Amino acid sequence: MANKVAIIGVAQSKYVENSGDALVDIIFEASAKALEDAQLKINDIESVTLAAHDMVDGRAITSMLTAPPAGAYLKDEIRVAEDGAFAAALGCLRILSGDFSTSLVVSWSKCSECANDTLHKVANLTYDPFFYRPFALNDVTSCAIQAQRYMSKYNISEVQAAQVVVKNRISGVKNELAHLRSKVTLDEVMKSNPVSFPLKALDLPPWSDGACALVLTSEDFAQKLKKPCAWITGFGWVNDTYYSGDKDLAELESLSLAVNQAYKMAGISNPSKDIDVAEIHDITSFHELMEYEALGFCPKGMGGKYLDSGATAIGGDLPVNPSGGCLSSNPYTAVGLIRLAEAALQVMGRAGDHQVPGVRTALAHGISGLCAQSNCVFILSK
Amino acid sequence: MSNKVELLSVPGEWSLPYSYSAGETVSKFLVEIRDNARIIATKCPQCNRVLMPPRSYCERCFVSIKDNWVELPPKGTLEAFTLVTNKFEGLPDPPYVICYIKLEGADTTIPHFLTGVDLSDPEKARQKIKVGMPIRLVFKDKKEREGRMTDFRVEPA
Amino acid sequence: MARRAVIVGTGQTKYATKRFDKSAPDLIYEATSRALDDAELKVKDIDAVVFGMAPESLDGINSMDKWCADAAGAWNKPFMRVNTGGATGGSTALAAAYHVTSGLFNVVLAVAMERVGETPDAQRVLNRIYDPILASDFALNIIAAIAMETSRNMEIYGFTEQHMAMISVKNHLNALNNPYAHLQMKITIEDVLKSPIVCWPLKLFDCCPRSDGACAVIFASEDRAGKMVPIPAWVNGMAAVTDITVPGETGGAGWQAARAVWKAYKMAGIDKPRQQIQVVEAYSPFSSMEMVLYENLGFCKPKEVAKLAESGFGEMGGEVPFTPSGGVMCSNPIGATALVRVAEAAIQVMGKGDKRQVPNVKTALATGAGGSPGPGSGSFNTAMILGREPS
Numbered sequence: 001m002a003n004k005v006a007i008i009g010v011a012q013s014k015y016v017e018n019s020g021d022a023l024v025d026i027i028f029e030a031s032a033k034a035l036e037d038a039q040l041k042i043n044d045i046e047s048v049t050l051a052a053h054d055m056v057d058g059r060a061i062t063s064m065l066t067a068p069p070a071g072a073y074l075k076d077e078i079r080v081a082e083d084g085a086f087a088a089a090l091g092c093l094r095i096l097s098g099d100f101s102t103s104l105v106v107s108w109s110k111c112s113e114c115a116n117d118t119l120h121k122v123a124n125l126t127y128d129p130f131f132y133r134p135f136a137l138n139d140v141t142s143c144a145i146q147a148q149r150y151m152s153k154y155n156i157s158e159v160q161a162a163q164v165v166v167k168n169r170i171s172g173v174k175n176e177l178a179h180l181r182s183k184v185t186l187d188e189v190m191k192s193n194p195v196s197f198p199l200k201a202l203d204l205p206p207w208s209d210g211a212c213a214l215v216l217t218s219e220d221f222a223q224k225l226k227k228p229c230a231w232i233t234g235f236g237w238v239n240d241t242y243y244s245g246d247k248d249l250a251e252l253e254s255l256s257l258a259v260n261q262a263y264k265m266a267g268i269s270n271p272s273k274d275i276d277v278a279e280i281h282d283i284t285s286f287h288e289l290m291e292y293e294a295l296g297f298c299p300k301g302m303g304g305k306y307l308d309s310g311a312t313a314i315g316g317d318l319p320v321n322p323s324g325g326c327l328s329s330n331p332y333t334a335v336g337l338i339r340l341a342e343a344a345l346q347v348m349g350r351a352g353d354h355q356v357p358g359v360r361t362a363l364a365h366g367i368s369g370l371c372a373q374s375n376c377v378f379i380l381s382k
Numbered sequence: 383m384s385n386k387v388e389l390l391s392v393p394g395e396w397s398l399p400y401s402y403s404a405g406e407t408v409s410k411f412l413v414e415i416r417d418n419a420r421i422i423a424t425k426c427p428q429c430n431r432v433l434m435p436p437r438s439y440c441e442r443c444f445v446s447i448k449d450n451w452v453e454l455p456p457k458g459t460l461e462a463f464t465l466v467t468n469k470f471e472g473l474p475d476p477p478y479v480i481c482y483i484k485l486e487g488a489d490t491t492i493p494h495f496l497t498g499v500d501l502s503d504p505e506k507a508r509q510k511i512k513v514g515m516p517i518r519l520v521f522k523d524k525k526e527r528e529g530r531m532t533d534f535r536v537e538p539a
Numbered sequence: 540m541a542r543r544a545v546i547v548g549t550g551q552t553k554y555a556t557k558r559f560d561k562s563a564p565d566l567i568y569e570a571t572s573r574a575l576d577d578a579e580l581k582v583k584d585i586d587a588v589v590f591g592m593a594p595e596s597l598d599g600i601n602s603m604d605k606w607c608a609d610a611a612g613a614w615n616k617p618f619m620r621v622n623t624g625g626a627t628g629g630s631t632a633l634a635a636a637y638h639v640t641s642g643l644f645n646v647v648l649a650v651a652m653e654r655v656g657e658t659p660d661a662q663r664v665l666n667r668i669y670d671p672i673l674a675s676d677f678a679l680n681i682i683a684a685i686a687m688e689t690s691r692n693m694e695i696y697g698f699t700e701q702h703m704a705m706i707s708v709k710n711h712l713n714a715l716n717n718p719y720a721h722l723q724m725k726i727t728i729e730d731v732l733k734s735p736i737v738c739w740p741l742k743l744f745d746c747c748p749r750s751d752g753a754c755a756v757i758f759a760s761e762d763r764a765g766k767m768v769p770i771p772a773w774v775n776g777m778a779a780v781t782d783i784t785v786p787g788e789t790g791g792a793g794w795q796a797a798r799a800v801w802k803a804y805k806m807a808g809i810d811k812p813r814q815q816i817q818v819v820e821a822y823s824p825f826s827s828m829e830m831v832l833y834e835n836l837g838f839c840k841p842k843e844v845a846k847l848a849e850s851g852f853g854e855m856g857g858e859v860p861f862t863p864s865g866g867v868m869c870s871n872p873i874g875a876t877a878l879v880r881v882a883e884a885a886i887q888v889m890g891k892g893d894k895r896q897v898p899n900v901k902t903a904l905a906t907g908a909g910g911s912p913g914p915g916s917g918s919f920n921t922a923m924i925l926g927r928e929p930s
Binding site: 060064 | 562588592593594595596599600601602604605606607608609613614615616617618620621622623630633637638641665666667668670671778779798910
């Protein structure tokens with residue numbers, strides 16, 4: 001990558017089930033904290049890039065009400081209706097254009113404001129009304145079909161997927177900001193309420209409230225500031241076909257294409273060796289296994305075995321989701337940006353109790369759309 | 383022979399329930415209306431703007447202002463209005479007047495309905511409504527107040 | 540500007556109340572194909588796609604962009620969707636331009652659409668954009684909000700319903716020259732003044748229609764431009780500003796075009812807009828807004844706007860034609876509308892305007908506006924300046 005982009009400020013909410021705070025206040029708090037962390041004032045911010053969904057926020061044009069607390073007053077602001085990682089990607093493009101030295105990137109969700117099954121309904125409403133919507137497809141059922149296809153194609157077991165949950169939930173205990181901070185046993189996962197085969201209740205993330213904000217800057221700006229930062233050395237994002245029936249659900253092809261872009265830019269040729277820690281979007285336990293393969297950490301079909309080897313556990317060769325992942329904290333739209341925030345903290349040595357020792361290079365990944373349709377990957381270095 | 387295809391449409395209806403948290407700052411404001419029929423606003427110590435509706439941060443100065451309250455009298459001026467004569471689905475039956483009012487001491491305005499004007503002749507009615515005219519707030523009886531913006535109505539003073 | 544983007548092609552669908560004949564992806568496919576043809580490119584030449592779409596509740600499908608992405612040629616490509624309310628199309632153009640000026644992509648497609656025809660009453664949906672706790676009880680919608688702004692603006696700027704009618708007549712006349720326009724009808728001042736009052740002072744013919752439709756614009760890096768089309772449109776200035784609008788505080792104009800536009804002027808080296816700009820594709824869904832823009836965009840002082848309207852300033856053949864396409868008042872596929880302004884401005888610069896071509900266009904301005912006046916709520920303003928040559 002000709003010019004790098006720096007992450008100089010990181011802030012996250014404490015993720016909870018029901019915050020009771022107004023959405024705008026949650027957003028303001030994270031945004032102000034990120035500025036403070038970057039040791040900048042709002043006047044230093046030249047652009048604001050946001051990620052939010054109208055239907056998730058329950059406001060017909062959410063950024064009308066949520067851009068102001070995200071520092072957007074009189075700023076050049078754009079909101080993407082994608083996962084937060086994609087806002088970071090656009091923020092990077094804006095900085096690389098040379099028109100802006102700084103960008104405040106913010107994303108959030110307040111799932112507690114969505115009554116009961118509203119978010120599942122919203123997911124069902126994402127499907128086209130003619131061919132998919134009538135068949136009870138939503139976020140859970142479509143992921144379940146994908147997980148089932150993956151299981152049957154590569155002989156992955158439910159136990160292997162359940163071990164992802166055990167691993168990530170133990171990690172969540174060490175992350176003081178995580179929503180779920182309690183261990184679960186393999187038995188508890190396997191015996192949890194069946195939801196949509198093969199997904200059981202604990203194979204799925206919780207619903208959480210929270211916001212995440214990052215301050216990105218140009219290389220010049222960061223170097224003048226002389227503050228420790230995490231460098232974005234490569235990034236890429238790719239969108240797959242919408243009709244899941246058109247593709248092999250067991251393969252996350254768009255993720256492979258996206259990560260290859262990022263690896264190329266960052267000069268990474270041997271991911272399982274070159275990457276020290278990865279924060280990836282575990283929308284279900286099975287998806288984390290599929291992502292190992294698509295990211296090139298292990299060969300195709302070997303996601304289950306790779307997990308069995310212990311490589312992705314704390315202390316392993318390539319710890320995955322030491323923050324606890326989405327399975328521990330799920331403020332829906334913001335999850336990919338949180339992965340980037342956590343990866344940045346790892347690179348900067350600021351991940352506290354869940355710090356992986358000796359991190360030089362980290363990978364962050366976020367998903368947008370159902371059935372992992374669109375994937376965005378970042379490579380960070382010291 | 384006609385090649386025309388019969389074009390179909392498929393119906394859909396959205397019903398998505400939500401429950402919005404007012405949060406500390408707005409809750410305090412609404413509780414004050416419900417319990418004491420008082421209007422309180424937040425003031426930014428940096429730019430000195432008195433903000434209605436109250437908020438926990440000043441979006442211009444980007445600082446927290448949630449503990450800076452000032453009381454406002456139940457009167458002010460009408461700053462903008464419209465007389466609605468069209469029936470919009472899901473919205474009230476016309477005619478009605480929506481307006482923005484600035485309470486005395488506030489730097490910003492809030493939307494509300496204007497009541498107390500005879501709307502039977504809309505043309506005559508809207509000539510009686512002037513930008514800048516004084517208005518006052520009339521609160522419902524305590525037992526009817528719920529902690530909503532509709533706990534009071536707005537009428538010409 | 541470190542690097543520059545150029546527009547090499549545009550495509551639009553015919554705008555209509557409801558396009559029964561096309562599904563959403565069909566509309567995207569049509570706009571995209573037309574833009575590719577216009578630029579003489581194939582889908583494989585597109586490096587990335589930026590998609591614009593405004594409130595989902597208007598279209599009845601959540602994240603409809605995901606469904607339509609394939610039709611925009613975005614399979615296995617970088618793709619993201621932008622949503623800034625009414626300014627969406629403008630933000631989409633900006634985001635696509637940044638993809639190019641970042642140096643990472645050479646050819647980027649900006650495509651935007653809306654299917655306002657899928658819902659029986661758009662204003663019912665637009666009632667839900669206001670603060671759910673503090674404003675939801677007061678039957679606000681876009682028309683009511685702009686009507687309130689207009690009631691103030693008539694005081695501040697000194698124009699009357701008669702002047703508003705002149706603007707409406709002009710736009711409807713212009714639309715007759717635009718094959719894509721939704722409303723194509725000749726009306727008189729009397730027609731406008733006699734049309735049913737919706738929210739005083741806005742009458743039916745002071746307001747935009749609800750339209751289905753899509754628009755696509757292809758941006759390319761400056762080194763590719765010369766090899767692609769004989770006359771590209773150079774992006775000489777671009778900016779966006781999010782404001783917090785409060786009626787009664789901002790002097791009446793809910794959508795503060797000025798800040799974004801003057802930032803863009805500065806980038807493009809424009810300090811005398813009235814002399815240096817030959818055509819404005821303004822985002823102006825209501826007749827009253829255009830006159831406010833005469834002042835906001837730097838063409839005159841506030842109290843002069845009525846006189847300019849009377850003199851035919853913005854008419855075809857006038858000093859600075861505003862919306863030769865017929866503008867938003869004749870076609871409003873909300874999420875696409877601000878991108879349509881960019882496309883129409885590009886068409887003017889590239890000399891492809893046919894019956895609606897303004898003569899000798901060297902520089903054109905396209906504006907976008909979204910959000911709405913309301914308690915603590917943001918409004919989004921975009922501006923793009925296109926030129927026949929790099930500035």
